[in-house]
Amino acid sequence: MAGTLGQRMAWRDERTFVGRERELALFDAVIAGDAAASVVFVHGPGGVGKSTLLREVARRAARHGFTPVLVEGRELAPVPGQIEAALDGVAAHDRPLVVFDTYERMAAVGGFLRSRLLPGLPEGSLVVLAGRRAPEPGWLSDGWEHITTTLELGPLGDEDATALIAQHGVTTAAADAEARVTALLRWADGSPLALALGAEATAAALALGDELAALPDLDDPAIGQAILRRLAGSELDGGDLDVLAVAAIARLTSAAMLRDVLPGTDPEEAEAWLRSLSFSEPLGAASRCTTSSAAR
Known part of the structure; x- marks a missing residue:
């Protein structure tokens, strides 16, 4: 059957x-x-x-x-x-x-x-x-x-991360594979989502005959957008991406900081929006962005 x-x-x-x-x-x-x-x-x-x-x-x-x-x-x-x-x-x-x-x-x-x-x-x-x-x-x-x-739940260790990307078609069998895997592990920093997307992009490049593809281009908008869609979904619709950019870089983000670095933004409204996001962690008078480092 x-x-x-x-x-x-x-x-x-x-x-x-x-x-x-x-x-x-x-x-x-x-x-x-x-x-x-x-x-x-x-x-x-x-x-x-x-x-x-x-x-x-x-x-x-x-x-x-x-x-x-x-x-x-x-x-x-x-x-x-x-x-x-x-x-x-x-x-x-x-x-x-x-x-x-x-x-x-x-x-x-x-x-x-x-x-x-x-x-x-x-x-x-x-x-x-x-x-x-x-x-x-x-x-x-x-x-x-x-x-x-x-x-x-924390990031995957290198052994499990290597096994995961092997499941997505990137193994140590090809030429220069060890360097390719090492670069991909460093880029993804243990994030299963980044590991999977990065491995799929690398495997696709290898399938097209690009033996020099050590890891995906970090500036490739397609990979960044794929990670962002998976992490944020529709949460960012209508939001202030400048505020998100500050939060992704800063260790902690507060209304006072936003007032200083984004003078054209309403700091209280921006902080309230940031706190409402599922990947933002409120910490007293400040917030911390909890997206993975690979996604940033």
């Missing part, structure tokens, strides 16, 4: 997954019931591989009898009833795995999840939330701290 396009996509996704042994060991313990956690909060900057990790966790959980249910924050309309509709019928499963991806887009309903929806799930449920920011205090108080664990 012929397979489907969805099955082919899932097979390819599983085949290209590499690394994350530490993180998967934690999830394996939770799935097997060897850990007290029923809620796992994964956080890390855009492009670090949160969604990829969640798909691997869902595959492993399904093999242990869980029923995966994905709620994607980017697809929820900002109208009442969307969360309830997304979780309709979940409680009928004995062991649902409820995954909230891009949680930063739905963080405003965190209190509603904790007080109304999640407590009614079956005892054997596993809930995974993934977002760019660390969990709000509510996930670690009022009793939730007893069943919630947090997991910060």
Whole structure:
């Protein structure tokens, strides 16, 4: 019997997954019931591989009898009833795995999840939330701290990064390959998104016979735009890109700084817009841009 396009996509996704042994060991313990956690909060900057990790966790959980249910924050309309509709019928499963991806887009309903929806799930449920920011205090108080664990996702090490780009067609088999791989590792700085896009661009150049292509041209607008689309989506529509450029360079960005370096900009309005971005981390009176270094 012929397979489907969805099955082919899932097979390819599983085949290209590499690394994350530490993180998967934690999830394996939770799935097997060897850990007290029923809620796992994964956080890390855009492009670090949160969604990829969640798909691997869902595959492993399904093999242990869980029923995966994905709620994607980017697809929820900002109208009442969307969360309830997304979780309709979940409680009928004995062991649902409820995954909230891009949680930063739905963080405003965190209190509603904790007080109304999640407590009614079956005892054997596993809930995974993934977002760019660390969990709000509510996930670690009022009793939730007893069943919630947090997991910060960082860049890939060189060994796993090398394995990832090999999956995308850049290996040590070709001439000058070691220098090419080393350059790509240095450029991507452990970001799985940058590694994948950079490796694909390099493999495409090699396929055209460009044996001198050590890594993608960092000034190539196509690569920069591809990373930006993946990291920011539509968040930048109508925004002030000069403000974003300052935030990407500066360690911390505040209204006072923006007043000094961008005199034609309303500093308070610009800071408020910057704080609203999913890849901006508010730090007291300032903000920090949390996009990967490769994307900058």
